[in-house]
Amino acid sequence: MIYLDYNATTPLEQEVTEAIVTALTDAWGNPSSSHEAGIKAKEVIDNARQNVASMIGTIPSNIIFTSGGTEANNMILQSAIEYYKQHYNDSSTDIGDTINCLPHIISSCIEHPAINEYLKYLQHSKQAEVSYVPISSTTGRLEVTDVIKHIKSNTIMVTVMLANNETGIIQPVKEICHSVKSLVRHEGETQNILVHTDAAQAIGKISVDIRELNVDYLTVVGHKFYGPRNGAMYVKGLDSNDVPLYPMLYGGGQERSYRPGTENTGMIAGLGKACELVSLNREVYEKTMLECRNYLENKLEEYFPGRVHFNGKFEGTERLPNTCNVSILGEKYHGYKVLSRCKILQASVGAACHSQNKPSSILLAIGIDESIARNAIRISVGRSTTTADIDRIVEDIYQAIQSIDQE
Amino acid sequence: MIYLDYNATTPLEQEVTEAIVTALTDAWGNPSSSHEAGIKAKEVIDNARQNVASMIGTIPSNIIFTSGGTEANNMILQSAIEYYKQHYNDSSTDIGDTINCLPHIISSCIEHPAINEYLKYLQHSKQAEVSYVPISSTTGRLEVTDVIKHIKSNTIMVTVMLANNETGIIQPVKEICHSVKSLVRHEGETQNILVHTDAAQAIGKISVDIRELNVDYLTVVGHKFYGPRNGAMYVKGLDSNDVPLYPMLYGGGQERSYRPGTENTGMIAGLGKACELVSLNREVYEKTMLECRNYLENKLEEYFPGRVHFNGKFEGTERLPNTCNVSILGEKYHGYKVLSRCKILQASVGAACHSQNKPSSILLAIGIDESIARNAIRISVGRSTTTADIDRIVEDIYQAIQSIDQE
Numbered sequence: 001m002i003y004l005d006y007n008a009t010t011p012l013e014q015e016v017t018e019a020i021v022t023a024l025t026d027a028w029g030n031p032s033s034s035h036e037a038g039i040k041a042k043e044v045i046d047n048a049r050q051n052v053a054s055m056i057g058t059i060p061s062n063i064i065f066t067s068g069g070t071e072a073n074n075m076i077l078q079s080a081i082e083y084y085k086q087h088y089n090d091s092s093t094d095i096g097d098t099i100n101c102l103p104h105i106i107s108s109c110i111e112h113p114a115i116n117e118y119l120k121y122l123q124h125s126k127q128a129e130v131s132y133v134p135i136s137s138t139t140g141r142l143e144v145t146d147v148i149k150h151i152k153s154n155t156i157m158v159t160v161m162l163a164n165n166e167t168g169i170i171q172p173v174k175e176i177c178h179s180v181k182s183l184v185r186h187e188g189e190t191q192n193i194l195v196h197t198d199a200a201q202a203i204g205k206i207s208v209d210i211r212e213l214n215v216d217y218l219t220v221v222g223h224k225f226y227g228p229r230n231g232a233m234y235v236k237g238l239d240s241n242d243v244p245l246y247p248m249l250y251g252g253g254q255e256r257s258y259r260p261g262t263e264n265t266g267m268i269a270g271l272g273k274a275c276e277l278v279s280l281n282r283e284v285y286e287k288t289m290l291e292c293r294n295y296l297e298n299k300l301e302e303y304f305p306g307r308v309h310f311n312g313k314f315e316g317t318e319r320l321p322n323t324c325n326v327s328i329l330g331e332k333y334h335g336y337k338v339l340s341r342c343k344i345l346q347a348s349v350g351a352a353c354h355s356q357n358k359p360s361s362i363l364l365a366i367g368i369d370e371s372i373a374r375n376a377i378r379i380s381v382g383r384s385t386t387t388a389d390i391d392r393i394v395e396d397i398y399q400a401i402q403s404i405d406q407e
Numbered sequence: 408m409i410y411l412d413y414n415a416t417t418p419l420e421q422e423v424t425e426a427i428v429t430a431l432t433d434a435w436g437n438p439s440s441s442h443e444a445g446i447k448a449k450e451v452i453d454n455a456r457q458n459v460a461s462m463i464g465t466i467p468s469n470i471i472f473t474s475g476g477t478e479a480n481n482m483i484l485q486s487a488i489e490y491y492k493q494h495y496n497d498s499s500t501d502i503g504d505t506i507n508c509l510p511h512i513i514s515s516c517i518e519h520p521a522i523n524e525y526l527k528y529l530q531h532s533k534q535a536e537v538s539y540v541p542i543s544s545t546t547g548r549l550e551v552t553d554v555i556k557h558i559k560s561n562t563i564m565v566t567v568m569l570a571n572n573e574t575g576i577i578q579p580v581k582e583i584c585h586s587v588k589s590l591v592r593h594e595g596e597t598q599n600i601l602v603h604t605d606a607a608q609a610i611g612k613i614s615v616d617i618r619e620l621n622v623d624y625l626t627v628v629g630h631k632f633y634g635p636r637n638g639a640m641y642v643k644g645l646d647s648n649d650v651p652l653y654p655m656l657y658g659g660g661q662e663r664s665y666r667p668g669t670e671n672t673g674m675i676a677g678l679g680k681a682c683e684l685v686s687l688n689r690e691v692y693e694k695t696m697l698e699c700r701n702y703l704e705n706k707l708e709e710y711f712p713g714r715v716h717f718n719g720k721f722e723g724t725e726r727l728p729n730t731c732n733v734s735i736l737g738e739k740y741h742g743y744k745v746l747s748r749c750k751i752l753q754a755s756v757g758a759a760c761h762s763q764n765k766p767s768s769i770l771l772a773i774g775i776d777e778s779i780a781r782n783a784i785r786i787s788v789g790r791s792t793t794t795a796d797i798d799r800i801v802e803d804i805y806q807a808i809q810s811i812d813q814e
Contacts (some may be wrong), residue, residue: 068669350660
């Protein structure tokens with residue numbers, strides 16, 4: 001079998017597994033304990049925090065470890081709501097009536113469920129008003145001007161993923177942030193619109209640097225870049241309260257009380273190592289994956305001349321170097337059907353939790369025809385994928401298509 | 408160094424580490440993926456869920472994996488609040504005015520911060536009314552009659568830890584549950600008072616069986632019984648909605664949408680293995696630890712005749728087999744001071760996150776004099792602690808006391 005579903009999850013790098021085992025074996029003490037076993041564990045965590053911070057160009061005090069991306073994303077959204085409640089919607093403060101209503105969050109219609117489902121919950125529980133900005137069918141991405149158009153007096157946050165998990169399309173987060181932060185806000189309007197990006201799919205594949213993006217919050221998800229299943233969040237100037245962060249959990253005071261619970265030292269050590277590897281080798285990873293993905297797309301065009309459509313390819317729009325979302329054109333070639341006939345390819349029709357029989361809502365949202373979207377296969381290559389692997393899986397797809405033809 | 412702080416955290420059993428490494432290496436696929444890599448991961452999780460369930464005498468569908476005990480405890484409390492909101496405090500339902508107020512939760516004043524701090528948050532945010540039942544200074548534990556006295560028409564939950572982390576004192580959870588469930592509730596009162604127990608310190612040390620306890624919710628914390636830093640919760644009849652559970656996080660639908668986020672397969676596999684070991688060996692662990700702890704207490708009395716006070720020892724009250732909370736009597740023998748003079752003993756003055764210079768609030772709550780509480784040292788033995796270790800650390804404490812005397 002050849003696994004080409006690296007956007008769903010990645011194996012752990014050998015060095016990451018080693019870092020986890022070392023931490024579990026040698027640094028198993030409670031990081032809050034004041035004796036030697038505790039001090040050792042605390043050092044491992046400090047070191048990992050440094051590695052996460054360095055990877056994205058920030059300082060360790062801006063990093064909070066979480067159980068994963070879902071928790072990080074949810075907590076960041078909830079923080080914006082809580083901040084709004086305390087600053088703009090408290091009956092004891094008098095800031096004029098104009099924004100004395102629900103906080104408004106702007107997002108896109110192609111976000112991961114960890115954003116999307118939480119936003120639905122916030123809407124349903126009447127905690128927030130949400131605008132889902134449509135995607136341009138010309139560029140396949142969210143356009144800055146469309147985001148700005150949706151900003152209102154009560155807008156408190158803009159949250160946009162850095163790269164889409166199904167298409168690999170990179171969103172103009174830096175530009176969105178710049179435009180949002182440049183807006184002149186009047187009295188009776190929220191004074192600082194917070195900007196968040198979920199960088200789950202981008203890290204380890206393209207450069208992700210806080211100093212460039214300038215966002216207020218960023219989500220890090222270990223298992224998308226050969227790390228473990230925990231995560232972290234970047235919060236701008238956390239110690240000086242530059243931007244708000246409120247805990248969702250309450251307990252023993254770990255992570256400066258923002259995220260209590262005895263620290264998962266093993267996983268944290270693994271995440272730190274995975275970040276260190278990205279800091280050291282990201283350009284090499286990017287180059288290798290890009291070559292492989294381009295080779296794959298050329299091969300597919302060669303095998304199916306005039307019959308392939310690359311769903312993430314838009315003129316002038318950047319994509320992740322590893323992602324190929326492709327439809328073999330033809331009424332019978334539904335993505336799930338083609339994959340079920342493949343003998344060696346392990347890929348998916350979209351996100352891992354996506355239902356098999358419906359066309360992907362992400363693809364429909366970026367303007368792909370339903371008949372094409374239904375045929376989509378997401379092939380995402382990894383760090384060690386070779387052109388020989390590609391040769392084999394393209395042949396595999398070819399045989400799958402032939403077997404469907406012969407039905 | 409001799410580590411005798413097993414109530415703070417435990418090392419991982421070799422087999423647990425192996426289970427984690429095997430899962431990280433062989434079952435790293437996304438459990439939601441429909442291809443082989445995903446199916447393998449799902450099997451590992453199913454197997455672990457079976458092991459957690461078996462350990463506490465229930466079925467796998469009543470188990471939800473969480474990132475740890477803090478999350479489990481918080482989520483269970485929040486579920487009670489949400490349930491009350493939806494059933495007793497919704498303006499659209501008419502159940503009479505009597506309980507149209509805040510939900511009431513009963514707890515003890517010796518709970519872990521993961522309960523205690525969340526309760527404070529609920530009070531502070533005006534989501535709940537909380538009663539902290541005092542501890543009997545005769546028995547050192549929470550008494551059933553005292554719990555029952557605090558029940559009101561709007562009581563929705565009783566949450567009491569199964570065994571205290573500092574003293575090892577076992578609380579009468581089974582009896583509390585029985586009494587609470589036997590109450591005749593009148594119209595205008597909550598009809599079902601939910602009972603939760605945090606079994607963090609009890610599992611692996613004493614028998615913990617749902618069929619006996621009959622609680623609605625129970626919290627499992629891996630790292631207290633030689634497992635990893637994740638956790639699980641038992642929820643009675645979850646699939647048939649016997650008792651309510653509401654998610655705190657929203658995302659990709661994992662854990663039947665109660666706890667979304669890509670499953671931490673490695674940690675889950677480790678937790679499953681740790682539970683399996685407890686199912687197989689708990690009685691042996693209990694016996695070994697009990698012998699060691701009793702040997703320790705005899706030795707301490709021998710070394711400091713008439714000068715030791717065992718803070719968790721009350722006539723007729725059961726204690727965990729591994730915990731010895733001891734004060735060496737004398738004005739200068741503050742717990743933190745004694746420990747700082749010890750050369751080989753790694754122990755603590757109380758919970759890991761407890762401030763060193765104040766007497767433990769837990770000890771004060773059970774009626775220990777401030778002058779004695781200030782001197783407390785919590786020594787908690789583990790599965791592999793030997794009487795030879797005890798000999799060495801008692802001598803170590805003796806030397807520490809001598810060095811203080813010679814100041």
